[in-house]
Amino acid sequence: MNDLDLGAFIKDHRKNAGLTQLELADLAGIGKTTVFDIEKNKETVRFNNLLAVLHVLNINVEFKSPLTK
């Protein structure tokens, strides 16, 4: 389940939006290092920073349990 490479997924969407890591970082209001880390699948990043990146790239997050699905 969801063994998606989130880093690659984000990088792909960033490229698609024509943004550099630095531009994405600025738009998301975070440092370039963090964007780099996120694309490298560093999971110890702060949730809000990840959300900021996802928001800029128009990526949605959904939480679903097998029950409610």
Added chain:
Amino acid sequence: MNDLDLGAFIKDHRKNAGLTQLELADLAGIGKTTVFDIEKNKETVRFNNLLAVLHVLNINVEFKSPLTK
């Protein structure tokens, strides 16, 4: 979109699993304070800690862009 109250969602599933915050924290391998913070929608928690909680509760995370959807 997704203005879901993730904290309440998690709390609900925790209750449903018959777990206390402390038990969930131990199962997830994190501190009780962090579980409390997560249920209070503190978004500055580390992503891996949130994932650990979601994993214990069998909650899946999905990332989707309007494009690929």
Added chain:
DNA sequence: CATTATATACTGTTTTAGCAGTAAAAATAT
């Protein structure tokens, strides 16, 4: 090729999340 832009990597520093411990408030049970 050379040149520019971008990505990766590595610093030192600052900020803060995470933590256990404790205590008090709220909920649950007896």
Added chain:
DNA sequence: ATATTTTTACTGCTAAAACAGTATATAATG
């Protein structure tokens, strides 16, 4: 009601995420 459990809240302390700056490597462009 009064125990008991659970949750909420508040501490310092420590570890590490975040950051800008810099440097090198890689990729793209002329």
